[in-house]
Amino acid sequence: MKLVGRAWVFGDGIDTDVLAPGRYMSLSPRELADHCLEAVRADFASNVETGDVILAGENFGIGSSREQAVESLKILGISAVVAKSFGGIFQRNAFNLGLMCLSCPTLDLSNLREFDLVELHMKAGVLHAGKHSWDCEKLPEFLRNMINDGGLIAHLNKQSNAKEDK
Amino acid sequence: MFSIVEKILSRASGQTNFAVDEYLSCKVDLAMVHDSSGPRRLAPKLAEMKRKLFDKDRLAIITDHFVPAHDEASQKIKRVTEEFVHRENIRHFYPEEGICHVVLPQKGLLSPGMFFVGGDSHSTTAGAFGCYAFGIGATDMAGVAATGEIWIKVPQTRLVTLTGALGYQVFAKDIILNLCGRFGMNMAEYQALEFAGEGIATLSMQERMTLSNMSAELGAQAGIIAPDAITSEWLDAHAPERTLVDGMPDTYWQSDMGSHCGPSYNVDLDTLSPYAAAPHSPANAAPLTDHDSPEFTIAYIGACTGAKLVDLRAAAKILKGKQIASSIRLLIAPASLADQQAARDEGLMQIFEEAGARFLPTTCGMCAGYGVDRLGAEDICISSTARNFKGRMGDAGSQVWLASPASVAAAALTGKLTDPRHLVSDI
Incomplete structure (x- = not known):
């Protein structure tokens, strides 16, 4: 499976409070998403388009276990995140909610410009941007399937429905 | 050559040949939720998936967050929890006795070698009893409730060596605060920590629970302590009829020499002083x-x-x-x-x-x-x-x-x- 999208480029340490600010956590998921990343890019929520990809540095999503950090990116239409490394719980939550997140330790952000078109090959675990390409982690098939189905609940749901149809 | 973590993951997954960063599907021996992470979140998701609870006797429900129920919202959560317990015929239900991580071992539900998940970030506490124990979110827990299984990325087992013995008026909390101060809250990078060394033998079970509990503050997925005589004695006193995991003696669940990897850490208990975090x-x-x-x-x-x-x-x-x-x-x-x-x-x-x-x-x-x-x-x-x-x-x-x-x-x-x-x- 291949995915093409515009790139948003962020640095190191984008934490869960930047993704889903604590003071807006009582709002609806849609309203909360409007504040996603505003602390580092005020125009993010208003300019992001469905299918966009986030490229980032170390420890993307570090911080709390709140699933809203992932949910906000999903609501805004982000199709994948590629980062040098992730907060462990964030990446778990991302897979479970159906957001593709691949770590890419060698990713060189200085070779990337905002809104460059990038191509992500999920199965091979390769990211292409212009002349450059980087090896990302390769996810096992069961995780790729789960993410494609839209996350863990949808994946199990599909299995239940498949059983009923038999 | 396996670490205690790898031994537990091997049993839980049925796999013997795996490496750090590989993905495994593991069978959960026991899951725990409290009133906040529990039935009010699980029941709707199970219904959405048209799934039943995988095993009513492998889910412990311990209420501690919204109790005593002082307002209408808390009373509703209490009602939803009780209805679920009654409907599903949950055996391990402990309402309003205390905090789940402390009550769980008191009820004799833990044994070394178990693969355990809890719907709370301090579920790492059970690591003090030689279990692989970690906290998970609502979606993860719904998956466990439906299937009894969970995926895991095999972590490094990083060694935290405690040398010497704690001095007068110095405690396990000071050990953890020392590590937090020196290495920060992402010290463990979501890998597993194993606390070991001569200092461990000087700590009671409840002091060890503090180490495993606050492994969460060090960014660890789990903070495990291999069982010793102190562990077995405590467990025998609280759960005289406990079943050994796979019939293995508690002492089986140890790390082999040289099985740790990644960075290692040391705390010298002899020279440690009381700590405080601003x-x-x-x-x-x-x-x-x-x-x-x-x-x-x-x-x-x-x-x-x-x-x-x-x-x-x-x-x-x-x-x-x-x-x-x-x-x-x-x-x-x-x-x-x-x-x-x-x-x-x-x-x-x-x-x-x-x-x-x-x-x-x-x-x-x-x-x-x-x-x-x-x-x-x-x-x-x-x-x-x-x-x-x-x-x-x-x-x-x-x-x-x-x-x-x-x-x-x-x-x-x-x-x-x-x-x-x-x-x-x-x-």
Whole structure:
């Protein structure tokens, strides 16, 4: 499976409070998403388009276990995140909610410009941007399937429905 | 050559040949939820998936967050929880006895070698009993409830060596705060930590629980301690009829020599002094006497990490025959009914009362900021809890310092940061 999208480029340490600010956590998921990343890019929520990809540095999503950090990116239409490394719980939550997140330790952000078109090959675990390409982690098939189905609940749901149809 | 973590993952996954960073699907021996992460979240998701609970006897439900139910929302959560327990015929239901991480082992539900998940970030506590234990979110828990399985990325088992033995008035909390201060809250990068070394043998089970509990503050997925004679003795006393995992003796669950990888860490217990963490992060920890002290308005002894029987004993030693400062309030919420009863039997509750303390119910209480007792904007609190994030215990303007129960008690006597080693000489 291949995915093409515009790139948003962020640095190191984008934490869960930047993704889903604590003071807006009582709002609806849609309203909360409007504040996603505003602390580092005020125009993010208003300019992001469905299918966009986030490229980032170390420890993307570090911080709390709140699933809203992932949910906000999903609501805004982000199709994948590629980062040098992730907060462990964030990446778990991302897979479970159906957001593709691949770590890419060698990713060189200085070779990337905002809104460059990038191509992500999920199965091979390769990211292409212009002349450059980087090896990302390769996810096992069961995780790729789960993410494609839209996350863990949808994946199990599909299995239940498949059983009923038999 | 396997670490204790790899031995547990191997059994849980049925795989023998795997490496760090590989993905495994593991069978869960036991899952635990509390009233916040429990039925109110699980029931709708199970219904959406048209799935039944995988095994009613492998799900423990322990209510501790929204209890006592002081408002309508809390009463609703309590009702939803009770209805689920009744409908699903849950055997391991322990309402309003104490904090889930402390109650769980008291009920004899843990045994070394178990693969355990909990719907709370401090579920790492069960690692003190030689279980692979980690906290998961609502979606993950729904998957476990439906299938009894969970995926895991094989972590490094990083070694934390404790050399020597803790000195007078220095505790497990000080070990963790030392690590938080030196390495920060992402020290473990979501890998597993194993606490080992000669220092471990000097720590009681409840002190070990503090290490595993606050592995979460070090960014670890799990913080495990291999079982020894102290573990087996504790478990035999609390669960005389416990079943050994795979019939293996407790001592089977050990790391082989040379099986650790990634960075390793060392804490010298002989030279460790009492620590305190300034607002608003455990990573702001430093030796207690290095800080400039504020004037505290509240001293809080509570939480799974800071109000177990050993914690209450440490605080009582400081407070015995003394009065708290007139400028401060001392609030004590024992971690469970069993700990509270034992404290009463030992005369500790009377010591607290005579010193001027006020008691709160045996729940998460102020630590999670869910109940009626919350910090106000002007409050500066010194607390035996695990986290001092901005606003966690109440108003966003409040400030929380973290320290051991003994150091919190010492601060209650003077109203300021006070080295507990300088207070007692007679016991």
